[in-house]
Amino acid sequence: MLGIFALSSLLLSGHQQPSCCSGMAAFANDPAFLAAHLSPLPFDFKAKSGHTVHWAATDGKEASGFYVAPKKGNKVSIVLVHEYWGLNDYMRQEAEHINAVAGYGVLAVDMYDGKVTTDSNTAGQYMQDMNAQRGDAIIKSAVADLKNGSFGSKAKKVGSLGFCFGGGWSFNTAVLGGSSVQACVMF
DSSP, rough: OOHHHHHHHHTTTTTTOOOHHHHGGGGGOOHHHHHHOOOOOOOOOOSSOEEEEEEEEEEEEEEEEEEOOOTOOEEEEEEEETTOOOHHHHHHHHHHHHHHHHHHEEEEEEETTTTOOSSSHHHHHHHOOOHHHHHHHHHHHHHHHHHHHHHHTTOSEEEEEOTTTTHHHHHHHHHHHHGGOEEEEOO
């Protein structure tokens, strides 16, 4: 697997290379990786300010996510990418938490098109089955739609944030978004 800096150099120089996230799929067969990810416990999440949104991805298919509008006057939005479990209530709660603390708009994207699990083996399979071109289409359209105000508020600045599987996609968001993405955090 290419190191993250080597991969970024290749991507930024225009070479067509596999997504950094395609290398993540190899972890799905690693017992130590699976053991390090405790299954999420169920909890009763009730959205306070966010809601499900749908938009056209650049591949012509529908994409979906959970959107929390920025606080009044805030022109920053975050593309939030879930862990390998899928877009679950923990990520929806995190989107609302980021909004409550920073006032940013948050679009938690659904990279698995509706699939969510609490089982490590199934999560690993979802990660392995993730189509990089589909992921690129979701991410590119999410950034563009945040910038052009498709969700109700135009973002002047966009950042990305992701956890584990989503950390790799946070990096991809920064690469794919180019100058439209000003910050990238990978957990």
